[in-house]
Amino acid sequence: MIRINGLRKTYRGRGGDVAAVAGVDLTVRAGEVFGVLGRSGAGKSTLLRCVNMLERPDAGTITVDGVDLAGLSETGLRTARQRIGMIHQHFALLSSRTAAGNVAFPLEVMGMPRRQRADRVAELLDLVGLRDRAGAYPAQLSGGQKQRVGIARALAGEPKVLLSDEATSALDPDTTGSILALLRDLNQRLGLTILLITHEMEVVKRICDSVAIMSDGVITEAGPVHELLARPDSALARGIFRLGPPPVLDDATIVDVTVVGDGSLISDVARTHDVDVRILDGSVETLAGGRAGLLRLALPGSPASNAAALSQLRAGAVAVEVHP
Amino acid sequence: MTWSEMVPLLWEATKESAYMVLVATLLTAVGGLLVGVALVLTDRGGLLALRPVNALLGLIVNIGRSLPFIILLVAIIPFTRAVVGTTIGTSAAIVPLTVGAIPFYARIVETAIREVNRDVVAAAKAMGASRREIVVKVLLREARPGLVAGLTITVVALVGYSAMAGVVGGGGLGDLAIRYGYQRFETGVMIATVVLLVVFVQLAQMLGDLVARRLSHR
Numbered sequence: 001m002i003r004i005n006g007l008r009k010t011y012r013g014r015g016g017d018v019a020a021v022a023g024v025d026l027t028v029r030a031g032e033v034f035g036v037l038g039r040s041g042a043g044k045s046t047l048l049r050c051v052n053m054l055e056r057p058d059a060g061t062i063t064v065d066g067v068d069l070a071g072l073s074e075t076g077l078r079t080a081r082q083r084i085g086m087i088h089q090h091f092a093l094l095s096s097r098t099a100a101g102n103v104a105f106p107l108e109v110m111g112m113p114r115r116q117r118a119d120r121v122a123e124l125l126d127l128v129g130l131r132d133r134a135g136a137y138p139a140q141l142s143g144g145q146k147q148r149v150g151i152a153r154a155l156a157g158e159p160k161v162l163l164s165d166e167a168t169s170a171l172d173p174d175t176t177g178s179i180l181a182l183l184r185d186l187n188q189r190l191g192l193t194i195l196l197i198t199h200e201m202e203v204v205k206r207i208c209d210s211v212a213i214m215s216d217g218v219i220t221e222a223g224p225v226h227e228l229l230a231r232p233d234s235a236l237a238r239g240i241f242r243l244g245p246p247p248v249l250d251d252a253t254i255v256d257v258t259v260v261g262d263g264s265l266i267s268d269v270a271r272t273h274d275v276d277v278r279i280l281d282g283s284v285e286t287l288a289g290g291r292a293g294l295l296r297l298a299l300p301g302s303p304a305s306n307a308a309a310l311s312q313l314r315a316g317a318v319a320v321e322v323h324p
Numbered sequence: 325m326t327w328s329e330m331v332p333l334l335w336e337a338t339k340e341s342a343y344m345v346l347v348a349t350l351l352t353a354v355g356g357l358l359v360g361v362a363l364v365l366t367d368r369g370g371l372l373a374l375r376p377v378n379a380l381l382g383l384i385v386n387i388g389r390s391l392p393f394i395i396l397l398v399a400i401i402p403f404t405r406a407v408v409g410t411t412i413g414t415s416a417a418i419v420p421l422t423v424g425a426i427p428f429y430a431r432i433v434e435t436a437i438r439e440v441n442r443d444v445v446a447a448a449k450a451m452g453a454s455r456r457e458i459v460v461k462v463l464l465r466e467a468r469p470g471l472v473a474g475l476t477i478t479v480v481a482l483v484g485y486s487a488m489a490g491v492v493g494g495g496g497l498g499d500l501a502i503r504y505g506y507q508r509f510e511t512g513v514m515i516a517t518v519v520l521l522v523v524f525v526q527l528a529q530m531l532g533d534l535v536a537r538r539l540s541h542r
Contacts, residue, residue, distance in 0.1 A: 052450050081452035092447035095542050096465050105461070106451040137541040153451075163450075 001161060001193040002028035002051060007060035009046050020046035022217035024060070028210070030160075033187050033194045033288065035208035036219075037201065037236075043217040044197035048165050051195065052084045053077055065160050082110055085154030089166035091146040093138040099125065099149045100134040106156040124152040128182060144175035151182065155190075162186075164196035168203060180206045184288065201239055207288045211236060229292050230318040232258060241283040241294035246323045253299045253306045254280065258319040260292045265316040273309040275299050292318075325510050333500060334516055340414050340495035341524070344486045348421035349479050355426040356478070357471070359385065360433025361459060371455050388427030393485045396424050397492060404492075417494030421485055429478045436470030437463050469540035476532025480525050497521050 004026040010019045020043040028034040038044045049055040051062055053069050062069045067080055093102045100121050107117045125131045128148040138146055147167060154162055164183070168176040184207045186192050198204065204211050204225065212222035213235050221228065221235050228236040237258070246254045259265055270277040277297050284293030299306045303322055314320045359381065365371050366378035391399070397420045401411050404419040440463055448462045464471070487498020497517045505514025 049446075054446055054450055078452040078454060081450055084450070086447065086450040088443055088447060090441075090443055092441065092443040094444060094462065094466060095441075096468060096539070105448070105453075108461070109448075109451055109453045109457060139542050157451075 001030040001065055002026070002034075002195055003061075003063040004047075004051070005061045007047065007050060007062065008058045009043075009050060009055055010058055019043075019217050021050065021057070024214075024217075024219055026212060026219065026222065028193060028195050030193055031187070031191050032209040033184070033196065033207050035204045035211045036195070036197045036214050037199070037204050037211055038197075038214035039199055042214045044199075044214050045165060047214070048163055048195065048197050051163055052081055052086060082106065082157040083159050083161075085157065085159040085162040087147065087150045087154050087162065087164050087167045089169050091138070091143075091150045091170075093146055093149055093153075095138055098135050098137055099130060099141065099145075099152075102138070102149050103152045103156060106153060110157060120156070124155060125149075127155065127186075128152045142175070143171050144178060147171065147175075147179050148182070151179075151186070155186070155192075160191075160193060162192050162194045164194060164198075166198055167196065169198070169200065176202070177206075183207060204236075205240060205285055205287050209288060225287060226260060226290075226292065226318075229260075229287075230258060232256065232294070232319050232321050237294070240285055243281050243283060243294060243296055246296065247280065249298055251301060253301060253303045253310070254323040255297050255299065255310065255313065256319075256321040256323070257295050257297060257313055257317045258292070259295060259317050260290060265313070266295065266297070268316070269309050269312050272312060273306075275306070275309055325504070325512055330513060330516060333504070333513070334497075334520065337495060337497045337500040337517070338520055338524075340499075341483070341486055341497045344414055344417055344421060344489060344494060344496055345479060345482045345524075348418050348425060348482050348486075349475070351418070351422040352425040352429050352478055352482070353475055355422065356429030356433050356475075357464070359426060359430035360437065361463070363430060363434045364437045364463070365455075365459070371458060385427040385430055388424065389431070391424075393420070393424050394488050394491065396420055397488060401492075412493040414489070414494050414496070416492055417486070417489035417496075420492075421482055421489070424485055425478055425482055428481060429474060432474030432477065433467075433471060436467040436474055439470060440466040469536045469542075472532060472536040472539060476529055476536070479528045479532070483521060483525055483528070497524075 004024055007021050007024040009021040010017050024047060036044050036047060046055055050057045051064065064084060069077065069080060072080055094105065103121045103124050104117050107120055112120065122131065125134055128151050130145060130148050133141060133145060168179050171179060180203060183194060187194055208225055210224045211228065212219045228234045229240065231237060266277055277299060279295055280298050281296040282293060284291060299309060303310065310322065363378065363381055366374040366381065368375060400420055400423055404416050405411050407419050408415050410416050444466065445458060445462055448458050486496050489496050490499030490502055497520055501514055501517040504510040505517060
C-alpha cells in the first residue's frame with residue numbers, strides 16, 4: 001500500500017547538513033498497522049511527512065496505493081492528499097471552528113456540497129463517538145476528544161491510508177489506550193492501512209502488526225512484530241522482554257524460551273519428561289497479534305541430560321536459548 | 325466662547341473626525357490585510373516564497389512607518405491630488421491617513437498571521453487545501469481575534485494622525501483643539517475636544533475588545 005525506496009532528506013543547518021532520513025526502504029502492506037519506532041531526532045517525523053509530501057524528499061520514490069507521489073503536479077498532489085489521512089501529536093485543529101466545523105474542513109476542500117457535508121460530518125463524528133460534542137470548540141474538549149476530532153477529520157476523504165504523527169504522545173495513559181483501541185478498530189472495520197510513528201514501545205505492543213526501528217535516519221530493523229520477537233537478539237525483543245542476567249545455579253540448565261499463544265508448552269514439557277521446570281523469570285506481553293512472552297526456565301541437571309526436553313522446547317517454542 | 329457657540333463647532337468637528345477615521349479605517353483594513361498577507365506569503369518558508377519581493381515590500385513598509393505623519397501628509401500631496409482631485413479638505417486628508425496607516429496595520433497583520441499554529445497549516449496542506457484556501461480558511465480565519473485587536477490599535481492611531489489633518493484643511497477634533505484651544509487660548513474648547521477624543525477612543529477600544537473576544541475560541 002505504501003512503498004518507500006531509497007528515501008533521503010537532508011536539512012541544511014547552521015552547524016552543517018543534517019541527514020534526517022539517510023536512505024530508507026520500507027513497505028507497508030494493505031490493511032496492516034505499521035509502526036516506526038525511534039527516539040526523537042531519529043528522523044521518523046521527516047519520514048512520515050515525506051509520505052504525503054509535506055516535505056519534499058531529496059531522493060527516492062514514494063508510492064501510495066500505486067501512485068508515485070513525487071511525479072504528481074501540484075493539483076494532482078492535492079487530490080492525492082485528500083485520500084491520505086493524517087493525525088497529529090498536538091491535534092492541529094482549527095481553534096476558530098467547532099468539532100463539526102473541523103471535520104467539515106476537508107469536505108469543503110474536496111468540494112462536497114453543503115447539504116451532503118452536514119450528513120457526512122455527523123456520520124464521521126459518530127464513528128469516533130463524539131456526536132454529542134459536535135458544537136464544541138477545541139478549547140472546550142479534552143485531549144482525547146480533540147484527537148478523536150482529528151481522526152474523524154482524517155477519515156473524511158475515505159482514505160485508504162492513515163498517517164499518524166505521534167498521535168498519542170500528548171495524551172495520558174488511559175486516553176492513549178482508548179485512542180489506540182479506536183485506531184485498531186478502524187483498521188479492522190474499514191481495512192484502513194495505518195503508518196504511525198512513535199517513541200513509545202507501548203504503542204507498538206498494543207496495535208502494530210509490523211514495526212521498523214529507526215535511528216540516525218536509517219532503519220536498523222524491520223518486519224512483522226511476531227517475527228522480530230522470535231529473534232531474541234532483535235532490538236524489539238530486547239526492548240519488550242527485559243530480563244536481567246541469568247543466575248548461577250549448580251547442576252541446572254538455564255534456558256530462555258520465547259513463546260507465543262497460551263504457553264501450554266511448558267506444562268507439556270514438564271509432563272512428558274517428568275522434570276521439575278522452575279520459572280526463574282519472565283516477561284509476558286499482550287500484543288496486537290496475541291500474547292507473547294520470554295520465560296527463563298531452570299531444569300535440573302546438565303544440558304546434556306535434558307536433551308530430550310530441550311528438543312521438545314525447540315520444536316514448540318519460537319526461540320530457545322540455552323545459557324552455558 | 326459660550327456653549328451655544330461651541331456646540332456647533334464641536335458637532336461639526338466630531339462628524340469630520342468620524343468620517344475621516346471611519347473611511348481611512350476601512351481602506352486601511354483592506355490594504356493592510358493585503359500587504360500583511362503578502363509579507364507572510366513571500367517570506368522564506370512561506371507559501372509563495374519570493375525573497376526579493378518580500379525584501380522590497382518590507383522596505384516600502386518600513387519607509388512608510390519611519391516617516392513622521394506630518395511629513396508624509398505634505399510629501400504625498402501630488403499623489404493625493406491624483407487620487408481625489410484636491411489636496412485640501414476632509415476627503416483629501418483620508419489619502420495620507422490611509423497611506424500612513426496601511427504599513428502600520430500590515431505589520432500587525434503579519435505578526436497576527438505568524439502566530440497561527442504551524443501544525444494547523446501543515447494539517448490543511450495534508451488535507452489537500454489550496455494556497456487560497458489556506459490563506460482564507462486557515463491563516464486569516466485563525467488570526468481573526470489578533471486582526472481585530474490590531475485594527476483597534478490602528479483606529480486609535482488614526483484618531484491621533486487625524487489631529488494633524490488640519491494642515492490640509494481636513495478639520496476634525498484635533499484641528500479644532502489646535503486652532504481654538506491652543507492658538508486662541510479657548511480652554512473650554514480644548515477640554516471639550518479632549519473629552520470627546522477620549523470618548524471616541526474609549527468606544528473604539530470597547531467595540532474592538534468585544535468583537536475580538538467574540539471571535540476568540542482559544
